[in-house]
Amino acid sequence: MRHALSRGIGLRRRLMCLVAAAVVLAPATRLTAAEPQVIVRGLRSPESVTRGPDGRLYVTEIGRSGVNGDGALAVIEGDQPKEFAKGLDDPMGLVVHGHDFFVADKNRVWRIDATGTTAVYAAADAFPTKPLFLNDIEASPQGDIYVSDCGRFVSNGAIFCIKPSKEIVVVVSQKTAPELKAPNGMLMDGPGHLLFVDFTSGRLNRLNLADGKAVELARGLGSTDGLTRDAKGRIYTSDWRGGRIFVMNSQSDQPRLLLKGFKSPADIYFDAQTGRLLIPDTRAGTITAVTLED
Numbered sequence: 001m002r003h004a005l006s007r008g009i010g011l012r013r014r015l016m017c018l019v020a021a022a023v024v025l026a027p028a029t030r031l032t033a034a035e036p037q038v039i040v041r042g043l044r045s046p047e048s049v050t051r052g053p054d055g056r057l058y059v060t061e062i063g064r065s066g067v068n069g070d071g072a073l074a075v076i077e078g079d080q081p082k083e084f085a086k087g088l089d090d091p092m093g094l095v096v097h098g099h100d101f102f103v104a105d106k107n108r109v110w111r112i113d114a115t116g117t118t119a120v121y122a123a124a125d126a127f128p129t130k131p132l133f134l135n136d137i138e139a140s141p142q143g144d145i146y147v148s149d150c151g152r153f154v155s156n157g158a159i160f161c162i163k164p165s166k167e168i169v170v171v172v173s174q175k176t177a178p179e180l181k182a183p184n185g186m187l188m189d190g191p192g193h194l195l196f197v198d199f200t201s202g203r204l205n206r207l208n209l210a211d212g213k214a215v216e217l218a219r220g221l222g223s224t225d226g227l228t229r230d231a232k233g234r235i236y237t238s239d240w241r242g243g244r245i246f247v248m249n250s251q252s253d254q255p256r257l258l259l260k261g262f263k264s265p266a267d268i269y270f271d272a273q274t275g276r277l278l279i280p281d282t283r284a285g286t287i288t289a290v291t292l293e294d
Contacts, residue, residue: 031234031247033258033277034291043074043081046280048094048136048226048267049287052101053114055273058084059280059287060091060103073101073112076287085116093137093147093267104134104147109162121145122162128170132156136227136267138186138194146171146194150182153200157182159207172212180214185227185237185267197224197237204237204248204255218255221246226268228277230292236277238265245279245290259290 045062052058056075063070071088074081085101093104101112102121107130111121122145124131133150140146143164151157157180158173171194174180181200189195194207195217204218204227222239229235237246237255245259245268263283271278277290 031258032293034293036259036279036288036290038286039278039289040076040079040081040287041285043280043285043287044072045282046266046285046287047092047282049269049278049280050094050096050101051269051271051273052096053099057271057278057287058094058101060088060094062090062092062282065090071105073103073116085110085112085118087118092135095137095139095145097139097143097145102137102139102145104137107131107134109134109137109145109147122147122166122168126166127160127168129158129173131158131160135183135199136185136196138188140188140191146186148183148186148196150184150199153182155181157198157200159183159186159194159196161209171209172207172214176212177214184225187227187229187235195227195235197221197227199223199225199240202239204235218248221255225266226279228268228270230270230277231272231275232294236268236270238262238268238279240264240266240282245277262288 046059048060059074061072068089071091072083073085075084089106091103091105095102103110107124109122111119131149135150136148138146145162147160149158159171161171162168183196184199185197187195197204202221205214207214221237223241224237225240226238234249243262246255247258248255262281266280266282269278279288
């Protein structure tokens with residue numbers, strides 16, 4: 001496959017027209033956010049949050065960074081975290097596919113079932129190139145599991161795909177796309193594309209999964225970590241170092257600052273059940289909920 005990051009204006013415009021034709025979106029400039037509300041405290045360096053198959057919220061807890069075995073997947077009961085699966089290292093990205101959780105953890109991927117039983121889904125030596133810092137994770141409806149590798153944050157970044165057969169392939173890497181540095185948050189964008197943010201460059205890109213080509217959609221997003229989309233198609237990104245949340249719609253490459261003042265917002269998540277944006281704050285040890293208002 002040929003891989004390249006291109007910022008061609010003509011290609012970008014054609015892409016935007018296709019997206020606009022597929023989804024009618026509310027302008028991002030109309031959106032406001034209600035006063036943020038901390039709904040969970042006392043987490044041990046939370047990274048990702050999602051709603052599980054049973055309707056409860058689940059959160060990855062890094063614990064002490066670099067200390068193996070003290071990471072966990074927690075379930076939220078009321079406003080309190082409770083250990084659901086333990087013995088992880090530095091669990092980062094979290095996604096649900098079917099009845100199971102999939103977690104990116106340093107150089108491997110875990111599969112956790114409904115009872116909290118953990119099993120290695122993809123070991124480090126199963127990857128075609130050695131993973132350096134696996135971060136976010138995303139699942140396609142077909143069961144492909146995508147995992148981003150931030151590499152060394154200035155080099156060696158990559159995005160891998162774990163097939164249902166357990167075959168692992170490189171979708172894109174810095175070797176084939178020199179402008180790629182540290183891919184982080186990811187989001188499926190239809191059956192053949194993947195949105196991803198780059199932590200180092202602060203850019204949002206759209207990746208064609210068939211040919212590995214990526215087009216830049218937005219820049220200036222800071223140390224981009226989390227990436228999510230609400231029910232109206234608006235896209236949100238988090239700036240981990242800057243403590244900010246940006247919003248944009250798919251028809252614009254001009255993101256707008258929505259929220260600020262967080263310590264280190266990580267893998268943000270739009271909770272369709274409540275219509276709120278959930279923001280894990282790693283250094284604060286909290287999850288904040290924000291009601292979005294048009």
